[in-house]
Amino acid sequence: MEPVESASPSEKEKTKPPERVTLGLEEGQRVEAWLSQVNEFSKGYLTLSKSDIVNFLVRQHKELLTPKELQQIRADHYDPVRHITWITPQIKRALQNGDMSRVLELQEELRKVELSVGKSEPRQLKAPSGELNSARRKRKPKNESVPNETEQAVRLNEISDAQKSP
Numbered sequence: 001m002e003p004v005e006s007a008s009p010s011e012k013e014k015t016k017p018p019e020r021v022t023l024g025l026e027e028g029q030r031v032e033a034w035l036s037q038v039n040e041f042s043k044g045y046l047t048l049s050k051s052d053i054v055n056f057l058v059r060q061h062k063e064l065l066t067p068k069e070l071q072q073i074r075a076d077h078y079d080p081v082r083h084i085t086w087i088t089p090q091i092k093r094a095l096q097n098g099d100m101s102r103v104l105e106l107q108e109e110l111r112k113v114e115l116s117v118g119k120s121e122p123r124q125l126k127a128p129s130g131e132l133n134s135a136r137r138k139r140k141p142k143n144e145s146v147p148n149e150t151e152q153a154v155r156l157n158e159i160s161d162a163q164k165s166p
Contacts, residue, residue: 021054083113 031050038048087110094102
């Protein structure tokens with residue numbers, strides 16, 4: 001008679017431990033409230049755990065998140081610095097591959113990142129007296145743009161010529 005082997009490696013791989021998820025304080029309270037609601041509804045004959053409630057909700061949700069849900073997640077967790085650090089190597093790779101359409105696409109995305117950073121709420125600045133001040137620096141109008149090097153050189157020449165003339 002041959003000895004009986006325990007579960008084969010392939011069977012062991014199939015029984016993975018359950019995934020764990022950490023809920024925030026507010027989310028945990030909401031799950032607790034739902035659990036209480038189920039207990040009241042069933043008058044105590046159903047015994048559920050928080051995991052049972054969360055698993056039920058996940059199973060009931062559609063396979064894919066809706067565009068509205070994706071936008072909300074992005075709004076809640078968006079980090080412009082991380083976005084920029086992701087774009088940088090993408091642009092480098094596109095340049096190396098000579099994929100100018102991808103470079104232009106990424107540059108446009110980079111411009112949108114800059115705009116989204118500028119749309120954030122104004123910071124509270126400290127006034128000289130120590131109190132908070134919500135004043136912000138004003139932008140220069142577009143017609144008062146900073147001159148480039150060539151324009152600066154021409155202006156310096158004009159100034160020096162004007163100083164030399166009587």
